[in-house]
Amino acid sequence: MTRLLAAALISLALALPAHGQVSTREASIQRIVKLYGAEQSIGADSPVLFETFQQMREENPGVPEEKWTVVKQEVAAAIQNMYTREGGVFDALIRGAVVDMSDVELERLAQLMADPVHQKFQRLMTSRQGQDRMLELMARAVLAYFGEINEVMRRHGLKEVH
Numbered sequence: 368m369t370r371l372l373a374a375a376l377i378s379l380a381l382a383l384p385a386h387g388q389v390s391t392r393e394a395s396i397q398r399i400v401k402l403y404g405a406e407q408s409i410g411a412d413s414p415v416l417f418e419t420f421q422q423m424r425e426e427n428p429g430v431p432e433e434k435w436t437v438v439k440q441e442v443a444a445a446i447q448n449m450y451t452r453e454g455g456v457f458d459a460l461i462r463g464a465v466v467d468m469s470d471v472e473l474e475r476l477a478q479l480m481a482d483p484v485h486q487k488f489q490r491l492m493t494s495r496q497g498q499d500r501m502l503e504l505m506a507r508a509v510l511a512y513f514g515e516i517n518e519v520m521r522r523h524g525l526k527e528v529h
Contacts, residue, residue: 399476411440
């Protein structure tokens with residue numbers, strides 16, 4: 368029994384990374400989180416923050432444009448950090464999404480995300496023009512969403528939702 372316990376403890380010790388070292392799996396996840404965060408850049412000119420900046424200006428009339436430029440950059444950096452920092456939105460989102468992936472799959476995903484063609488595609492998607500398109504398509508999708516729902520509601524003699 369003592370030998371069995373000793374063998375189990377040695378196996379466990381060998382399977383665990385040394386203190387301060389990151390497992391291969393964790394390193395892959397961290398790499399994916401970093402790559403994903405870099406792909407989801409939120410800049411001061413981001414349409415995603417447009418409404419927020421409009422509200423900020425309405426609440427603070429008479430502020431010079433130079434000051435707004437600095438404030439917008441700092442707000443965008445703060446929001447970007449909120450999403451990309453360890454334990455942030457992207458970190459939690461990705462960790463939840465990859466929980467059932469093998470170590471080999473995680474490494475492959477990290478390689479794909481690091482590919483220059485993929486990175487270029489993501490830069491184009493998150494560019495100002497890409498974000499403008501996304502918001503436009505989302506607005507249309509919301510209208511179509513309720514259109515589809517209301518069609519079903521009408522067929523069943525129910526009141527439409529708006």
